[in-house]
Amino acid sequence: MQPFETSRRGQPSGSSPTAEPSVPDLMSNILGHASKLMRTELRLARGEVTSKVKEAGIGLGLLAGSVVLGLASVVMLLVTIMAVLAALGVPVWLAAFLALLLGLGGTAGLAWAGFQRLKADEMLPERTLRQLQRDRQMVKEEVQ
DSSP states (O other): OOTTOBOTTSSBTTOOTTOOOOHHHHHHHHHHHHHHHHHHHHHHHHHHHHHHHHHHHHHHHHHHHHHHHHHHHHHHHHHHHHHHHHHOSSHHHHHHHHHHHHHHHHHHHHHHHHHHHTOGGGGSOHHHHHHHHHHHHHHHHHHO
8 A cells, every 4th residue: 555545444554543643744744844934935035135126226326316416516516617707796606606506415415315225234134034033933932
């Protein structure tokens, strides 16, 4: 008979109605569950890391925006210098200088927002790490 064929009484061959699983069966079951758990945790980590990479992409986009705005600010500085030299008066260059300050403020704001999104500790898959710690604790409790 094959290991899991039934005998005439309808019971698996080689077992009694009250037989408990053997140690190898239990170990096999534990390994199977552990393997499934690891695959699930890896899927969770992959999803979380994908989300973090998208956030990093947004941060890089903001940094790129700050570069473009910074270049525009340099242009405004040149316009300001030209206005000062051309007019040697107040209204034209003052307006250009105020535009320069506004551009520099926008550049600083975008750069700050971009760097905030690129912090290394924010790139960790926190939910997955917490879940792995809970799983480890559960396995410890089950083994004891």
